[in-house]
Amino acid sequence: MARTTFEEISAADFFYRNRDIAGFTNPTRAIFAAVRELVENSLDAAESLKVPPDIYVRLSYANETDKETNVFRLMIKDNGIGVPPRHIPSAFGQVLYGSKYKPKQQRGTFGLGGKMAILYGQITTHQPARIISSTGMSKIYSYKLRIDIQRNRPLILDRKVLINKERWRGTIVEFSLEGDYSRAMPKILEYFKQTAMVNPYANLTFVDPKGRLYKFARATEEMPDPPKETLPHPYGVDVELLQRLIHVTTFRNMSDFLKNHFHRIGEITARKFLEFSNISPSKNPKRLSHEEVVRLMRMLKEFREFLPPNASCLSPLGEKLLKTGISKELEPEFIAVHQRRPSTYAGHPFIVEMAIAYGGEIPRKGSFLIYRFANRIPLLYDEASDVSTIVMNSMNWRRYKVTPDMPIAIATHICSTKIPYKTVGKEFIADRPEVRREIANGLREVARRLQRFLTRREHVSRDRKRLDIFSKYLPKIAEFSTQLAGKEKNPDIKKLLRSVKRFGT
Ligand SMILES: Nc1ncnc2c1ncn2[C@@H]1O[C@H](COP(=O)(O)OP(=O)(O)OP(=O)(O)O)[C@@H](O)[C@H]1O
Numbered sequence: 336m337a338r339t340t341f342e343e344i345s346a347a348d349f350f351y352r353n354r355d356i357a358g359f360t361n362p363t364r365a366i367f368a369a370v371r372e373l374v375e376n377s378l379d380a381a382e383s384l385k386v387p388p389d390i391y392v393r394l395s396y397a398n399e400t401d402k403e404t405n406v407f408r409l410m411i412k413d414n415g416i417g418v419p420p421r422h423i424p425s426a427f428g429q430v431l432y433g434s435k436y437k438p439k440q441q442r443g444t445f446g447l448g449g450k451m452a453i454l455y456g457q458i459t460t461h462q463p464a465r466i467i468s469s470t471g472m473s474k475i476y477s478y479k480l481r482i483d484i485q486r487n488r489p490l491i492l493d494r495k496v497l498i499n500k501e502r503w504r505g506t507i508v509e510f511s512l513e514g515d516y517s518r519a520m521p522k523i524l525e526y527f528k529q530t531a532m533v534n535p536y537a538n539l540t541f542v543d544p545k546g547r548l549y550k551f552a553r554a555t556e557e558m559p560d561p562p563k564e565t566l567p568h569p570y571g572v573d574v575e576l577l578q579r580l581i582h583v584t585t586f587r588n589m590s591d592f593l594k595n596h597f598h599r600i601g602e603i604t605a606r607k608f609l610e611f612s613n614i615s616p617s618k619n620p621k622r623l624s625h626e627e628v629v630r631l632m633r634m635l636k637e638f639r640e641f642l643p644p645n646a647s648c649l650s651p652l653g654e655k656l657l658k659t660g661i662s663k664e665l666e667p668e669f670i671a672v673h674q675r676r677p678s679t680y681a682g683h684p685f686i687v688e689m690a691i692a693y694g695g696e697i698p699r700k701g702s703f704l705i706y707r708f709a710n711r712i713p714l715l716y717d718e719a720s721d722v723s724t725i726v727m728n729s730m731n732w733r734r735y736k737v738t739p740d741m742p743i744a745i746a747t748h749i750c751s752t753k754i755p756y757k758t759v760g761k762e763f764i765a766d767r768p769e770v771r772r773e774i775a776n777g778l779r780e781v782a783r784r785l786q787r788f789l790t791r792r793e794h795v796s797r798d799r800k801r802l803d804i805f806s807k808y809l810p811k812i813a814e815f816s817t818q819l820a821g822k823e824k825n826p827d828i829k830k831l832l833r834s835v836k837r838f839g840t
């Protein structure tokens with residue numbers, strides 16, 4: 336009789352077996368994903384200090400004498416916050432370890448991306464990774480490490496401490512990986528271009544394996560305010576979260592517990608809510624029975640007087656920066672940008688920003704050029720499944736005088752303390768009704784402005800055509816009329832043309 340065997344695997348082993356869900360599907364996607372995960376970590380690291388990011392990425396052949404192989408060395412250097420030495424091994428050698436699990440708007444979410452890149456490098460080349468980092472204090476720490484995949488632990492092979500005379504602050508990550516650069520190149524360059532668009536305050540430098548230098552210089556030093564960490568909103572809580580808060584709280588009554596652990600609950604709201612739910616304000620939260628915790632959760636969801644989350648925890652790009660970024664890359668004839676008011680889904684605040692651009696460098700390709708961004712990350716794969724695409728396809732574009740053959744680019748930016756990604760590869764956003772509604776409203780607004788521009792342009796071009804006809808035939812008519820009338824001197828038609836021109840504008 337066949338025997339079933341049971342076993343447990345570590346988180347690292349899980350992602351080793353299922354690397355597709357993190358975007359490491361094949362050598363082309365893997366090299367793209369590795370670059371992208373590391374660039375995003377560096378952008379987060381610089382932004383958390385509100386310093387304009389300076390990021391240098393170098394991809395080179397691992398073996399300079401044999402360029403036919405598909406093994407590359409990837410190096411990335413930033414001027415970010417740096418990693419405290421005791422966290423370096425786990426931050427880069429332990430899957431699901433990170434500093435970004437807080438409700439705060441950041442690119443990083445899962446505690447996974449950087450490790451997936453290193454893990455992929457390790458399983459394809461068997462080489463360790465090198466991490467050098469300093470928080471700007473007197474020392475620089477350098478680690479050579481590997482991931483123990485079965486135990487999900489970092490294996491430190493070498494550790495050096497260097498004197499930081501220059502007080503350098505930042506992080507360098509370097510490792511080898513297998514990849515198909517020639518296939519990945521267009522996507523990688525597109526990624527840098529779009530990253531520059533939504534991070535116009537960043538300096539990005541990329542040196543590719545052929546030694547070509549791509550520089551995306553910052554267009555402004557101005558940076559959006561860094562997002563703040565927020566507390567959970569009462570509409571988004573569940574029993575597990577309540578239990579965890581009750582476990583850690585130091586507050587001894589329900590009123591203080593609610594006020595200090597939840598977003599949008601102050602003195603008055605706490606009082607009203609406790610009255611509504613018939614809970615005594617002096618009750619000790621640690622004394623709540625299981626049934627009472629479940630009831631508390633239900634009541635929190637039912638109470639209609641909590642204000643929606645405050646957007647101060649979000650850091651949208653803003654209409655001005657979005658316009659700067661897009662105009663810099665596409666130089667359009669017309670651009671409309673619009674920032675929606677903050678909204679929420681499942682208790683998470685989010686803001687949608689939209690832009691529509693026409694003409695300039697935008698190609699006519701029979702369909703719109705679509706840019707999707709989430710927390711200032713460009714999303715380049717799985718466009719068809721993304722909520723923005725769903726909204727765009729369901730728009731009645733004819734109403735706005737827009738046809739697919741027009742040179743139109745549409746950009747959507749969603750920022751949130753939690754982006755509803757559908758995979759850990761962060762490639763597309765789930766179709767949440769609240770998010771979809773905001774995108775649709777934003778799109779309608781910019782589409783209306785484009786429509787006005789197109790109508791105005793149509794009038795101008797019609798008048799110009801009319802004027803062309805007048806200026807072509809009027810002199811002839813004047814000549815004939817002069818002959819017919821038996822006169823010698825043609826009348827002065829310049830005055831007449833001038834008045835037609837004035838009428839047409
Ligand atoms: N360049 C860097 N500078 C400073 N800290 C970094 C850098 N790269 C990584 N870290 C730290 O290492 C942690 C793990 O990074 P990793 O990319 O694996 O996960 P994450 O960014 O938290 O989430 P995600 O899986 O969504 O990328 C980060 O949370 C951050 O604290």
Ligand SMILES: [Mg+2]
Binds near residue numbers: 376442443447
């Ligand atoms: Mg990351």
